Amino acid sequence: MSVHLLVDFGSTYTKLTAVDMKKERIVGTSRAMTTVKTDVLEGFNQALEKLEKAHPRMGEITTVSACSSAAGGLKMAAIGLVEELTAEAAKRACLGAGALVEHVFSHHLGKKEIKQLKQADIDIILLAGGTDGGNQECILHNARKLAEAKLDVPIIVAGNKDAADEIDAVLSEKNIEYYIVDNVMPKLKQLQVEAAKKVIRRIFINKIIEGKGIKKAEEKTGEIIMPTPEAVLNAAELLSKGHEDMEGFGDLIVIDVGGATTDVHTIGQGVPKRAEVILKGLQEPFAKRTVEGDLGVRHSANALVSLVSEYEFQKYYENGEDERADEEMIEDAVKRRQEEVDYLPDSDEEKAFDQALARICADYSMSRHVGQVEVVYTPLGNMYYQTGKDLTEIEYVIGTGGVLINAEDPKGILEEVQHKSDKKLELRPRDAEYLIDELYIMAAMGLLAQKAPRLALKLLKRHLK
Amino acid sequence: MVSLHTVVIGVIGADVHAVGNKIIEHVLKEHGFNVVNIGVLSSQEDFISAAIETDADAILISSLYGHGEMDCKYMKENCVEAGLSHVKLYVGGNIVVGKQDFKDVEQRFKKMGFDRVYPPGSDIEEAARQLKEDLEQ
Numbered sequence A: 001m002s003v004h005l006l007v008d009f010g011s012t013y014t015k016l017t018a019v020d021m022k023k024e025r026i027v028g029t030s031r032a033m034t035t036v037k038t039d040v041l042e043g044f045n046q047a048l049e050k051l052e053k054a055h056p057r058m059g060e061i062t063t064v065s066a067c068s069s070a071a072g073g074l075k076m077a078a079i080g081l082v083e084e085l086t087a088e089a090a091k092r093a094c095l096g097a098g099a100l101v102e103h104v105f106s107h108h109l110g111k112k113e114i115k116q117l118k119q120a121d122i123d124i125i126l127l128a129g130g131t132d133g134g135n136q137e138c139i140l141h142n143a144r145k146l147a148e149a150k151l152d153v154p155i156i157v158a159g160n161k162d163a164a165d166e167i168d169a170v171l172s173e174k175n176i177e178y179y180i181v182d183n184v185m186p187k188l189k190q191l192q193v194e195a196a197k198k199v200i201r202r203i204f205i206n207k208i209i210e211g212k213g214i215k216k217a218e219e220k221t222g223e224i225i226m227p228t229p230e231a232v233l234n235a236a237e238l239l240s241k242g243h244e245d246m247e248g249f250g251d252l253i254v255i256d257v258g259g260a261t262t263d264v265h266t267i268g269q270g271v272p273k274r275a276e277v278i279l280k281g282l283q284e285p286f287a288k289r290t291v292e293g294d295l296g297v298r299h300s301a302n303a304l305v306s307l308v309s310e311y312e313f314q315k316y317y318e319n320g321e322d323e324r325a326d327e328e329m330i331e332d333a334v335k336r337r338q339e340e341v342d343y344l345p346d347s348d349e350e351k352a353f354d355q356a357l358a359r360i361c362a363d364y365s366m367s368r369h370v371g372q373v374e375v376v377y378t379p380l381g382n383m384y385y386q387t388g389k390d391l392t393e394i395e396y397v398i399g400t401g402g403v404l405i406n407a408e409d410p411k412g413i414l415e416e417v418q419h420k421s422d423k424k425l426e427l428r429p430r431d432a433e434y435l436i437d438e439l440y441i442m443a444a445m446g447l448l449a450q451k452a453p454r455l456a457l458k459l460l461k462r463h464l465k
Numbered sequence B: 001m002v003s004l005h006t007v008v009i010g011v012i013g014a015d016v017h018a019v020g021n022k023i024i025e026h027v028l029k030e031h032g033f034n035v036v037n038i039g040v041l042s043s044q045e046d047f048i049s050a051a052i053e054t055d056a057d058a059i060l061i062s063s064l065y066g067h068g069e070m071d072c073k074y075m076k077e078n079c080v081e082a083g084l085s086h087v088k089l090y091v092g093g094n095i096v097v098g099k100q101d102f103k104d105v106e107q108r109f110k111k112m113g114f115d116r117v118y119p120p121g122s123d124i125e126e127a128a129r130q131l132k133e134d135l136e137q
């Protein structure tokens, strides 16, 4: 028997998934607290012990692959010229590579932005600006400012290729780690993020893992090959597209409600479904990820609750008949969650509260992710413009992440993403099927897909329920 | 090699007349311009954002359906605001409703900040030559 072990060093838990490659099945999963502060291998070993105890005849582990979002994951800043164009393209490259985007700056960097960059805890800066042959002046200015700032953060330059030589000269003078790659927006509105994503991943593997104290794990796991969100996005893409003659699920959404953030991944073109609607804006990535830093049920509970009024909160809160969450209760419950981020609800009231928080996360993250139609009143009558993806005909919405999987009513949370009469202009799913990643294997399958895509697809199809 | 001049072209407002726009793209390319065509149904912001990212030297606006005057209002001011005061602004097509005295129309658009204003049926070849002159001054 040969067992392939997939490891996800998460921010809270280190999760293991053992796959029997011959019998093509999941042997088992286990988890233990992530221990980056002391020795990351402690948590790993604990989880492994649990796994071996539960499955004594598991067989020999022959190969291991790992991903990580521990110690804050991968944090980036994206810089571009026009907010809706190269700054947005840079941001999408970061998100697609599994990063959390702490800052997005457009136009010329000044003292204020440099100060913000210095204060932020950022792992990589992605610098874009100008189409190929387009504006050079701004990206050059920004490269100089970054060089002067001596940030000790690697810089990926993915802007106007005409400016590359001069930027090279500016940065090489200052002993800065930098990489010059293809422009994220070579032509107007055309998105090209692969080259940038590749370098992000390389820097992540070579350096960031080390800085965060996770490198040590590699003694046991071999190279940690990607940030966890990228693994999830890979799994989602595989599940959507299928592999060779094995059919996929078609267009789909994966939503991961977490303690600090909510991630939304959509796979699909998202082009307008109605003929009279005109598509605007930057090209959408086929596999698109967005992350909301203020939508989470623990670290972000306070920010989350402040988004809705007390009246609105009741719409999400369901605890028996006529039960309402009063102001005092909300305040206490939020405090508890922020202070104790691994808090597990212990009463019906608390469970209902968690359910409400997760529903808000799902609803708000969808509002921000999904495409919108805007009505423009013209001399010739109303015209409809769409920015972002049309997800009305999405077939599957999949929930993953500890919060959703362990919730009382996970599908009730997912249903928040569907079409709403008070959000008519948002192109939300109308008639989707809801599935839960019950075994919590999405990231693991994204890893497995690197080696054995067919098996990863098979297991995903089998275990999403 | 002399670097190419970059020109943003498009049809402004809720206007869908697409044929002339394609011809303009073709002719300007023949004349050696780097053409960024943002197509029909373009807003002032679309022209401006495109011009910033591509470092355009000129913006050529088409309007065929008669509402050009309204659609072009404050275009120059918005360009100045966006740091594009140096960018040449041309407009042409059927920029106003019906048959109006063109001298009058031209005056109004020039006052709005357009560098050149073209009457219906203008020869785009001629405009291309004028553009080259304007940019090489």
Ligand code: B12
Pocket: A380, B014, B015, B016, B017, B018, B019, B020, B021, B023, B024, B060, B061, B062, B063, B064, B065, B066, B067, B090, B091, B092, B093, B094, B095, B096, B097, B098, B118, B120, B121, B122, B123, B124, B127
């Ligand atoms: C085909 C056509 C349509 C088609 C367009 C199909 C398409 N997707 O392209 C359809 C049926 C959709 C249409 C609709 C309408 N149309 Co129509 N259409 C025409 C028509 C017959 C030909 C346009 C064309 O393609 N010409 C050929 C191209 C090569 O020429 P061009 O567009 O004029 O462009 C050249 C020059 O103008 C110049 N040029 C253009 N822009 C610029 C800019 C600069 C800087 C320069 C230097 C030169 C320049 O160079 C171009 C290339 O040589 C014209 C009449 C005509 N004969 O011009 C009416 C015409 C333009 N339409 C007109 C009208 C009123 C409409 C509608 C409002 C009708 C309605 N009530 O519904 C709608 C508007 C729809 C919309 N939202 O835009 C009027 C405009 C009247 C006005 N401005 O006062 C015209 C002039 C007909 C008329 N005589 O009444 N139309």
